[in-house]
Amino acid sequence: xxxxxxLAQVVVNGVNLGAIYILMALGFTMIFGIMRIVNFAHGAxxxxxxxxxxxxxxxxxxxxxxxxxxxxxxxxxxxxLAERFVLRHLYHNELQGMIATLGLSMVMIxxxxxxxGVSQRSVPAVYSEIFFFGPLxxxxxxxxxxxxxxxxxxxxxxxxxxxKPGLAMRVAAQDLEVAEAxxxxxxxxxxxxxxxxSSLAALAGGLIGQLYALSPFMGATPLMKSFIVVILGGLGSxxxxxxxGLLLGMAESSLTTFFGASTAQLASxxxxxxxxxxxxxxxxxHAERDS
Amino acid sequence: MSLxxxxxxxxxxxxxxxxxxxxxxxxxNEIIALVGSNGAGKSSTLxxxxxxxxxxxxxxxxxxxxxxxxxxxxxxxxxxxxxxxxRRVFAATSVLENxxxxxxxxxRGRAHExxxxxxSYFPRLRERSHQLAGNxxxxxxxxxxxxxxxxxxxxxxxxxxxSLGLAPVIVQRIxxxxxxxxxSENLAVVLAEQNSNWALRLATRGLVLEVGRxxxxxxxxxxxxxxxxxxxxxxx
Ligand SMILES: Nc1ncnc2c1ncn2[C@@H]1O[C@H](COP(=O)(O)OP(=O)(O)OP(=O)(O)O)[C@@H](O)[C@H]1O
Ligand SMILES: [Mg+2]
Numbered sequence: 138x139x140x141x142x143x144l145a146q147v148v149v150n151g152v153n154l155g156a157i158y159i160l161m162a163l164g165f166t167m168i169f170g171i172m173r174i175v176n177f178a179h180g181a182x183x184x185x186x187x188x189x190x191x192x193x194x195x196x197x198x199x200x201x202x203x204x205x206x207x208x209x210x211x212x213x214x215x216x217x218l219a220e221r222f223v224l225r226h227l228y229h230n231e232l233q234g235m236i237a238t239l240g241l242s243m244v245m246i247x248x249x250x251x252x253x254g255v256s257q258r259s260v261p262a263v264y265s266e267i268f269f270f271g272p273l274x275x276x277x278x279x280x281x282x283x284x285x286x287x288x289x290x291x292x293x294x295x296x297x298x299x300x301k302p303g304l305a306m307r308v309a310a311q312d313l314e315v316a317e318a319x320x321x322x323x324x325x326x327x328x329x330x331x332x333x334x335s336s337l338a339a340l341a342g343g344l345i346g347q348l349y350a351l352s353p354f355m356g357a358t359p360l361m362k363s364f365i366v367v368i369l370g371g372l373g374s375x376x377x378x379x380x381x382g383l384l385l386g387m388a389e390s391s392l393t394t395f396f397g398a399s400t401a402q403l404a405s406x407x408x409x410x411x412x413x414x415x416x417x418x419x420x421x422x423h424a425e426r427d428s
Numbered sequence: 429m430s431l432x433x434x435x436x437x438x439x440x441x442x443x444x445x446x447x448x449x450x451x452x453x454x455x456x457n458e459i460i461a462l463v464g465s466n467g468a469g470k471s472s473t474l475x476x477x478x479x480x481x482x483x484x485x486x487x488x489x490x491x492x493x494x495x496x497x498x499x500x501x502x503x504x505x506x507x508x509x510x511x512x513x514x515r516r517v518f519a520a521t522s523v524l525e526n527x528x529x530x531x532x533x534x535x536r537g538r539a540h541e542x543x544x545x546x547x548s549y550f551p552r553l554r555e556r557s558h559q560l561a562g563n564x565x566x567x568x569x570x571x572x573x574x575x576x577x578x579x580x581x582x583x584x585x586x587x588x589x590x591s592l593g594l595a596p597v598i599v600q601r602i603x604x605x606x607x608x609x610x611x612s613e614n615l616a617v618v619l620a621e622q623n624s625n626w627a628l629r630l631a632t633r634g635l636v637l638e639v640g641r642x643x644x645x646x647x648x649x650x651x652x653x654x655x656x657x658x659x660x661x662x663x664x
Binding site: 301304305307308311312314315316317318319320321322323 | 478480499500501504505509510512516518519520521525526528529530532533536576580
């Protein structure tokens with residue numbers, strides 16, 4: 138059973154899952170790190186991303202590689218309404234932020250159920266080719282997912298690391314008052330961060346909608362995965378989200394292959410509880426300091 | 429018209445009033461010492477100028493234009509910079525990025541020019557530019573906090589307790605640097621300090637703040653000679 142082709146397949150699937158988890162978790166951890174909000178509506182933005190992609194493909198006949206980023210950006214733009222009317226009033230207020238975003242998520246899910254209906258749809262497969270690299274079987278759609286995730290992650294990394302708004306967001310996350318005293322307009326950067334985070338979730342939602350199925354409730358699982366990833370990586374840590382996402386993807390892929398899907402789900406939550414007990418700041422996070 | 433005019437300011441944290449009507453003005457090209465003991469309201473006064481605490485009463489003007497109640501990012505654009513008490517460098521970020529964050533309001537090209545200038549004042553920072561700010565010594569962090577504030581090319585620099593917790597020889601060095609930079613950039617400096625002796629020796633004028641009000645204001649030399657100041661603040 139433990140042959141090279143099987144192992145290779147485990148890696149391919151794991152990296153794929155990991156890429157989607159990272160896309161989800163980055164925005165989730167970013168909103169917490171910068172604005173101190175545990176955004177329970179993050180999964181609902183992923184769901185909207187799935188539907189946006191569906192309608193762009195099916196009704197507007199936009200080509201897939203354009204529809205995917207376009208759908209993500211549309212959802213990101215729409216998320217600014219939620220920022221304006223809900224989240225903006227809750228920044229740095231962890232408890233109220235959690236409750237309000239939980240409510241926001243319910244509103245979004247049930248509005249989606251009313252508008253889109255609850256019947257499951259799926260984004261049609263755009264790529265049906267299957268590649269054989271030696272013993273390795275790789276469907277084209279998985280390669281596309283991987284490529285898109287890799288490009289997005291690279292752009293995100295470059296943005297945070299090398300641009301002025303990226304630096305402003307990083308320092309505002311560390312000390313808001315002092316960041317504002319450097320001339321940084323915190324409110325504007327919060328808006329931008331929220332736009333980016335929701336767009337990333339929507340992009341992940343599009344990819345999930347393509348690999349699995351589309352429903353108003355589809356955001357729950359990716360939200361849960363974001364939690365696991367940021368608990369592994371440390372809440373608020375961007376490198377932690379990247380490593381945590383990859384770790385979770387690989388773990389699920391190998392456990393699913395060797396022990397079945399239920400065991401994999403069980404084990405990933407088991408690991409999370411273990412991490413929380415032994416290393417509450419996450420595998421890569423720093424201990425919270427009082428401030 | 430003065431560079432900065434502070435008139436009857438009451439800085440408030442929620443319903444708690446930290447100062448009770450503070451008035452003074454700062455002219456271009458001078459160093460003013462703002463001295464007073466714990467809780468006198470020095471930090472609150474500087475933060476009120478920056479827009480970092482709520483102004484319950486009074487007004488603040490820069491070049492005659494009101495900035496009362498403005499957000500800090502707008503005050504910075506009027507040429508004011510602030511180095512906070514306790515340094516508060518961005519610890520998880522490199523020295524270089526701390527300085528670049530200080531130049532947020534400048535275009536990239538001008539920020540890099542400015543960086544060279546700041547490194548010439550603080551050569552230690554150049555040597556450590558790729559280290560995390562949190563790993564610097566206390567004195568280096570203080571230099572970084574001042575350098576970061578200077579990056580925006582301010583006309584008015586507000587320094588809150590730059591001597592806090594530093595060894596005497598470092599304090600002396602920082603004093604020399606403040607004077608050197610002030611002179612070469614024609615900067616106005618407000619120096620809020622508990623170390624009254626040191627601050628008054630650097631300054632041209634001084635203000636004595638007591639429980640949220642200005643008790644005395646005079647030339648620094650007069651204050652250093654005054655019996656009251658000598659007894660209450662200089663321990664003589
Ligand atoms: N965040 C805050 N919330 C409530 N009250 C505050 C806050 N910060 C300061 N105060 C109060 O405002 C008053 C003035 O404090 P401030 O920090 O301005 O004094 P200071 O002269 O800077 O003192 P120190 O020399 O100790 O730094 C004090 O009574 C203090 O308790
Ligand atoms: Mg103080």
